[in-house]
Amino acid sequence: MVLYSGTQLDASFAALSDATRRGVLEQLGRTDASISDLAETFHMTLTGIKKHVRVLEHAGLVTTEKVGRVRTCRLGPRRLDQETAWLEGYRQLWASRFEELDNVLEELTQQEKRNGRKRGK
Numbered sequence: 001m002v003l004y005s006g007t008q009l010d011a012s013f014a015a016l017s018d019a020t021r022r023g024v025l026e027q028l029g030r031t032d033a034s035i036s037d038l039a040e041t042f043h044m045t046l047t048g049i050k051k052h053v054r055v056l057e058h059a060g061l062v063t064t065e066k067v068g069r070v071r072t073c074r075l076g077p078r079r080l081d082q083e084t085a086w087l088e089g090y091r092q093l094w095a096s097r098f099e100e101l102d103n104v105l106e107e108l109t110q111q112e113k114r115n116g117r118k119r120g121k
Contacts (some may be wrong), residue, residue, distance in 0.1 A: 008059075012083050015059040020044070021052050025061060025075070032074040035064075 015021050020042055027033060027041060039049040053073055056062035060078040064071050 008082060009086060011059040012061070012078075012080065015055050015061055016083075018052070018055075021056055024049075024052060024056060024073075028062060028073055028075050032072050035071045035073065038073065 016025075023042060024038060027038065033041070035046060035049055035053065038044075038053070039046050042049060044052075053062055053064060057064060057076070060076045061080075062073055063076045064073050066072075
């Protein structure tokens, strides 16, 4: 299995674990937004939304730029490639295990059918 930077994965998954932060990412995927716009959209205080944005910034998922009195948020440069690869490794592991389970169940079903035919004769 490929080794991943635990700190980066931890920061990403911590950021993505919260529904509000996922919503912020979804919103910023459509268009850049100010902190005030995000606070209004998510019915939060400015302080509350700033905390969420700070977590997303720490994970590299969002960048902010202050121009005058307005702080604008946009999606960051990270594309979640490491996180996707990590998840894919586990998806493949589970797919393999379910395939093995399907094979065992199919074999047991065939054995039952053969044993049932022998008893019925």
